[in-house]
Amino acid sequence: MWHTIEFIFPYAITFTIPLLITSLGGLICERSGVVNIGLEGLMIIGSFAGALTISLLWPAMGAGQESIAIWVGLLVAMIAGALFSLLHAFASINLNANQVISGTAINMIASALTVYFARFITGSGNIQIVSGLRRFDVPVLSKIPVIGPLFFTQTYASTWLVVGLLVGSWYMIYKTPFGLRLRSCGEHPHAADAAGVNVKLVRYIGVMFSGAFAGLGGALILVTYSGEFSGSVAGLGFLALAALIFGQWRPLGILGATFFFGIASTLANVSQVVPALERIPGLILKAFPYVVTLVALIAFSKSSQAPKAAGEPYDPGKR
C-alpha cells in the first residue's frame, strides 16, 4: 500500500501543478470581477507558444544549455497567454460583452488557430519538443521520512516555481493594497470606483494574470508529461475552472481541490497497473472530479464565496 502511494505521488503532483497554476489565474481574474471560461483556450495558447519557442531555440543552444530553451519557452508561453487574454479583457471590460460567450470564443479561436498555424509550420498539427524538464530529488529534504519520498523526490523545478507563485499570489491578494483593490472590484466595483480605484485597469490586470498563468499551465503540461503540442489540453482548463469553484475562490482551497483532482486523475490513469485499483471502474475515477464539483455547487449554493460582481459588466452609471 505504502509503495503504491509512494509510486503515485510524484505523478499526482506533476498532474496537479498545471491545474493549480491555471486555477490560480482564474481565481485572480474572477476576484477582479471577470468570469473567464476561456482558461482552456489560454492553456492551449501557452502550450503552442511554449512548444514553438522551445523547438526553435533548442538547436541554437550549446550542449548542456538546453534547459535555457525550456525556461524561455515557459516565459514566452506566459507572455502569449497574457496577450491573447486581452481579447477577452477588451470584450468583457470595454464592450460589456457577455463574458461567457467571449470566453467560449477564446476557447474556440485558440484551439482552431493554433492547430492552423502548427499545421502550417510542421505539416502535422503537432509540435514535438526534444526533451522536457528533468526530475530531481531535493537535497536534504528528500531524506526526511514519509514527507521526503512523497513531496521531495522526483520533482520538477517548475513545481517549486508554481508553489512560489501560489504563495506570492496569496500574499498579493490578501496582504497588499493591490489585492484589496482587486477583491473590491470583484465584490462591489461601484464602491471601489468611489474610493478612487480604476476598476477597468484592475480588471485588465486580473484578466492578464489569468492569461499568463493559464499559458504557463499549458506549457507546463508540455514540458513535464506530454512532450508535444497537439492542439488540445483535454479539458484541463475546464477542470481548473471546476477546481476554482470547488476551492471556493480561495488560494488554499484551490490547492486542495487541484491536488484532489490530481490524485483522482492519476488513480484513473494507473488503475490498470495497480492491483488494488483494478476493481474500481475507470469511469468512476474519471467522472469523480466533475461529480464532486456538482455536489460542491449544491452544497455551497446557500453560502457561495463567489465574488459578487463576477460576470457583471461594470457600468459606472448604474448604482
Added chain:
Amino acid sequence: MTIKLPRIPRAVTVALISVFLGLLAGAVFMLVTGSNPFAGYTYLFRGGLMNIERFGNTFATATPLILTGLSVAFAFKTGLFNIGASGQLLMGGLCATAVGLTVVLPKPLLLVLMLLAAIAGGALWGLVPGILKALFNVHEVVATIMMNWLAYWTVYYTIPAYFKGEFLETESRKIPDIASLRVPGLTEMFDGSYINLGVFIGILTVLLIWVILEKTVLGYELKAAGFNRFAAEYGGMKVNRNIVLSMTIAGALAGVGGLTLYCGYAVNIQIGILPTQGFDGIAVSLLGANSPIGVLFSALFFGLLHSGKGFMNAMTEIPPQIGDTIIATIIYFSATSVLIERYLDKIKTFMGNRAFKKANAAEQEVR
C-alpha cells in the same frame, strides 16, 4: 430624391457584418501563412457547392448544427446559457447508437426508437443542470460544462466495453444500414452524398420550435422567464418548472443532433472527442439571433464552411482549421456586436445629419 431601401432588421445587419468580419479575419490568416485568400475562398465555397453530391454533404454537415443551434437558442430564450450541447449531443448519439446496434426491428420502427433514445439521452443531460439551476440556483454554465465531461468519460468507457469496433478500440462498431438515417433514394438523388433523413428532422424541428416559441402558452412562459424571471413569477408562472423544462428540451434537441451526427452523417461513434458541433451550436445560435429561422440559415452557412474546407485543403496549402477559425472569430464578433452596433449608430447619425443639411441647403435655395 432618395431611394427607399427595404428595411433590413438590425439583427440581420449585425449578423452579416459579423460574418464579413469573420471571413476577413480568415483572409488575414491565409495571407499570414502565405496563401491567396481569394483562391482559398473560391475553393472553400466550391468545395461545399460545386456539384449535387457536395451540396448534399453541406446539408448533412449542417444538420447536427441546426439541432445544436436550436438547443442553444431555445435555452437562451429562457435566459439560460446551454454550453453543454456537446455533452447532450454525445449522450443522444450514444443512446441512439446503442439502440441501433442491439435492437432488431423493421427500419422505420427502429429509427423511431433510436430517435426516442436520442431524445431521452440528451434530455437527461439537460434535465440535471435544469434541476440544479431551479432548485439550488447552480449556474447552468458551470453545470453544463461538468455534464460535458461526464458525457465524454461515459462514452469513453462505454463504447470499448460494450460496442467495441472490429478493428479499433477507440470507436464503436459500424451501425448496420438498417439503423442508419441514410436511405438509398436520397443518397442516389444526391450522387452518393452522405445526406440523410436527418436534414428533414432538422427542418421539421426548426418549424416545431418556432411554433412552440411563437404560438403556444408554453413558449410565451419560457420567454417571459427569460425576459424577467421575477416578473414572470409575479405573473403566476411556474418559473422553476419552466427552467427545468427549457433545459430538458434544449438537451433533447442536442440529443437528436447526436442521432443525425453519429447515425446519419457518420456511421459510428468515436471516443476521446468532445464534438465541436456543440460549441459551434453557440455560434449558430448567436449568429441566428436566437431565432429558429435564423438558426437554420446560420447552420447552413457553417455547414458550408465545414464541408468545403476539405476540398480547399486538397487544392491549396491552407490547413482545414481555417473553417473553425472563421467560425470562432464570428462568435467573438457576435459577442462584441456592441461595437458593431455603436458604429452602425454613428453611421446612421452621420447620414441623418447629412440628409438634414442637404434639406436645409435646398430650402435656402428655394428662398
